[in-house]
Amino acid sequence: MDIAGSLIGLRDEALARIAQAPDLESLDAVRVAYLGKKGALTAVLRGLKDLPAEERPAVGRVSNEVRDAVEAALAERRAVLERDLLARRIRAEAVDVTLPGRRRPLGRQHIIHQIVDEIVDVFVGLGYRIAEGPEVELDYYNFTALNHPPEHPARAATDTFYVKDQSGGATGAGLESEVLLRTHTSPVQVRVMEKQQPPIYVLAPGKVFRRDVADPSHLPQFTQIEGLVVDEGITFGDLKGTLEHFVREIFGPDRRVRLRPHFFPFTEPSAEVDVSCAMCGGDGCRSCGGEGWLEVLGCGMVDPNVFRYVGIDSERYTGFAFGMGAERIAALKHGIPDLRLLIEGDMRFLRQF
Numbered sequence: 001m002d003i004a005g006s007l008i009g010l011r012d013e014a015l016a017r018i019a020q021a022p023d024l025e026s027l028d029a030v031r032v033a034y035l036g037k038k039g040a041l042t043a044v045l046r047g048l049k050d051l052p053a054e055e056r057p058a059v060g061r062v063s064n065e066v067r068d069a070v071e072a073a074l075a076e077r078r079a080v081l082e083r084d085l086l087a088r089r090i091r092a093e094a095v096d097v098t099l100p101g102r103r104r105p106l107g108r109q110h111i112i113h114q115i116v117d118e119i120v121d122v123f124v125g126l127g128y129r130i131a132e133g134p135e136v137e138l139d140y141y142n143f144t145a146l147n148h149p150p151e152h153p154a155r156a157a158t159d160t161f162y163v164k165d166q167s168g169g170a171t172g173a174g175l176e177s178e179v180l181l182r183t184h185t186s187p188v189q190v191r192v193m194e195k196q197q198p199p200i201y202v203l204a205p206g207k208v209f210r211r212d213v214a215d216p217s218h219l220p221q222f223t224q225i226e227g228l229v230v231d232e233g234i235t236f237g238d239l240k241g242t243l244e245h246f247v248r249e250i251f252g253p254d255r256r257v258r259l260r261p262h263f264f265p266f267t268e269p270s271a272e273v274d275v276s277c278a279m280c281g282g283d284g285c286r287s288c289g290g291e292g293w294l295e296v297l298g299c300g301m302v303d304p305n306v307f308r309y310v311g312i313d314s315e316r317y318t319g320f321a322f323g324m325g326a327e328r329i330a331a332l333k334h335g336i337p338d339l340r341l342l343i344e345g346d347m348r349f350l351r352q353f
C-alpha cells in the first residue's frame, strides 16, 4: 500500500476534524485520536521501521510534514477557541453600568425622637446642658424631695408602678426607700441640684411610667422633657419669656402663650401653659374643642422646700422648672388625634414624618 498516500489521507481527515472542533475538549479528543500513544498517525509513524531502507527517507519526510501540519492546525485552532472562551466569559461577567440601581428602603428617626431632638436643640441653643437620671427611681427622688406629702394620691399603687416594697408592708405608703418606675422626669431636678450648685441650666428628656390604660390622650409609658433653671435673680418673667421662645421655635412664630394658675407640689407659684390654637388663632373652633387654646406643659418657680432638700440657699437663689410630654407636643404640632398611633409601629403612619 502507498503509505505516503494514506498519510496524506489521515492529514486531510485530521485537519477537517480540527477545523470543526467546537470547543477545547473536542479539540483535545482529536489530538489524542491522531497523535496520542494509540493515535492513527502515531501507528503509521511506528510502522516506518518495517519499511525497506530505500523507502524510509521519503516516507519519513512526508510523515514529519503531516505531523507538523496537524500540530500547527491544533495550535491555531486552540488559540481561536481560547480567545472565544475568554470573549464569552467577559461578556457573561460584564456589568451594565447603565442599569438603574435598586433603591433600598431608608430608615428614619421615630417621630418621638425627632420631636425630642427639636426641643433639645431649642434649649441647647439657649445654653442649657442635657441631664439624665434613672428610669428605676427611689420614692425619695420621685416624690419626697419634690415636696409630695406621704399621703399624696400620685403615690398610690394604683397610679405608680412599684418595683420592690423594701419594707415588707404595703406599697405606696410614702416610704422614701421604695423603688418605683419614675412617674415624671422631675426627679432629675433633685439629682442635678444635689450634685451641682447654681448657676444651673439643664434639660432632662427621658421615659416615664404611669399605671394608665392607653387611650387617645394617655400612654402607660411616655416621654417627658424637664427643664430646670436656678440662678441669682431668676423671676417668673424669665420663665414666661423662655416658654414663649420655646413655643415659637417649635410651633411657629404666630403662636401665642397663655399661663393659667395651677398647682404642683414642687413649684410655687405653678402654672399650666397653653398655646393658641393653630386653626382658629384663639377664637375657638372644632379642633381645639371651642377653647381657642391647647395645653402644652406645666411649670412654676422652684419651691423653697425643694431647695431645702438639696441644700441650695433659697435666700440667695431662685429658679424655675417646667415639664412637658413629648408625645403630646408631637400630637399638637402634627395634628395626631390619638397618642396610641405613636407607639403602634404602623409604617403607614410613621412614614409621614
Ligand code: DAH
Residues within 6 Å of the ligand: 183, 184, 185, 186, 226, 227, 264, 267, 297, 298, 299, 300, 320, 321, 322, 323, 324
Ligand atoms: N412633673 C409634672 C408632671 O409630670 C410636670 C411638671 C410640672 C414639671 C411643673 C415641672 C413643673 O418641672 O415645674 O405632671
